[in-house]
Every structure is written in structure tokens, then in C-alpha cells.
Amino acid sequence: MDTDEFLKLLGQPFGLGAGAVVAVYVVQWVLRRLGAGGDAYAAKKGQNLATKEDLADAVKQLKEFEETRAAVAHEDWVAREWKAVRARHLEAFEGGLQESYDYAQDLMQAAIFTAKEGLARNDGGVAIRLRTLQKLYYPELAETLTKFQGIAERLRILGAQYEFLRRQEPPPLDRIEKVLSTIEIGDADLRVALEECSSALAEVAKIVFNVTRGDARQR
Incomplete structure (x- = not known):
């Protein structure tokens, strides 16, 4: 209900009383705010959930990268040691x-x-x-x-x-x-x-x- 509709309602002789009209208007305004707030909350919650999933995926990828790097480093170390011991003999x-x-x-x-x-x-x-x-x-x-x-x-x-x-x-x-x-x-x-x-x-x-x-x- 916009302002013009609200004023027309107040001017009707057999319409709702001023207090009732104000109450209806307030209820509608509150519902709109709740709806807007609910949408924002849902969007925020979805954003937080996506952020957590992205973070978990990033952590997993980082762990896999570190494991791969460690494995490659170990293989390089083994290769170097193998060459060194062969050279010594x-x-x-x-x-x-x-x-x-x-x-x-x-x-x-x-x-x-x-x-x-x-x-x-x-x-x-x-x-x-x-x-x-x-x-x-x-x-x-x-x-x-x-x-x-x-x-x-x-x-x-x-x-x-x-x-x-x-x-x-x-x-x-x-x-x-x-x-x-x-x-x-x-x-x-x-x-x-x-x-x-x-x-x-x-x-x-x-x-x-x-x-x-x-x-x-x-x-």
C-alpha cells in the first residue's frame, strides 16, 4: 500500500478506522521488510556456504600439491643419493x-x-x-x-x-x-x-x- 492509497482509505467514511488502517499499513511494511531481510539472509547464508566449500576445496588442493611436491622432492633426493653413492665407489x-x-x-x-x-x-x-x-x-x-x-x-x-x-x-x-x-x-x-x-x-x-x-x- 502506497501513500495515496493510505490517504484514500483514511478519507472513506465507512472504511476502516484510522487505527486499523495504520495497523494494516504497519503490518504490510513489516512483512515487506521481513521478506527483504529473509532474501538477504538466504543470499548471505548461501554466500557463506559457497565460501566454506571453496575454502575446503582450496585446502584439499593445497594438501595434494604439498604431497606431490614432497614426493617429487623425495624422488629427487633418492636420485641424488644414488648418484653420489655410485660415484664414491x-x-x-x-x-x-x-x-x-x-x-x-x-x-x-x-x-x-x-x-x-x-x-x-x-x-x-x-x-x-x-x-x-x-x-x-x-x-x-x-x-x-x-x-x-x-x-x-x-x-x-x-x-x-x-x-x-x-x-x-x-x-x-x-x-x-x-x-x-x-x-x-x-x-x-x-x-x-x-x-x-x-x-x-x-x-x-x-x-x-x-x-x-x-x-x-x-x-
């Missing part, structure tokens, strides 16, 4: 290869020149150390190391066999000649196997230190 592995090669050479020399003290000497556990390092830090070297150690072991056996044949009376010269020929071939094979192991280890070193072929040429 490169020299020991290369030294073990050379020590194994020298040991095989010593055995052959001792067998050929009948140096009993050389035949009695063991390898000081270098073969086991090499295999342990390979299994722990250099899985890609399994094949080349197995080949190298297999040849070294065959040479050790051939050296002992040669020394045994020389002690026989009369010495079986044909068998001795055959063993010596096999030792000569085995010695050449051992050198090749050593070079293959060293080359494979050098490739590992490039990976560990992130060296490319271009970087290697520049160095």
Missing part, C-alpha cells in the same frame, strides 16, 4: 678390476716359472668385493663382470693344471703345450674382458656425473 671398482687382472697374471707367471709361493697366494677377496660392489651399485655391469671373472677363474685353473703336468715324470709335453696355448688365448681374452669392464664403467661414470659426449670432448 667408482674408483674402488676400477681398482678391483685391475687387482683381479694382476692376480690372474701373477698366477700364470707362477705356474709357468714354477714359483710355488705365487701359486699359493689367494686373491685377498677381491673377486667377492667386486661382485658385491657390482650387485649393490652397478647392476648394468653384471654381464661384463661375469665374463671377466669367468676368464680369470679359468686362467687360475689352467695355471694350476700346467704346474701339475710339469711335475709328472715324464712330463706329458703334448698336454703341456695344449695348456700353454689355452693359457695364451685366455690371457688375451682376459685383457679384452678387462677393457670391456673398464669401458662399461666409464659409461656409468658419464651417467653419474652427467657428462655428455660433447662435454667429454670439451674437457
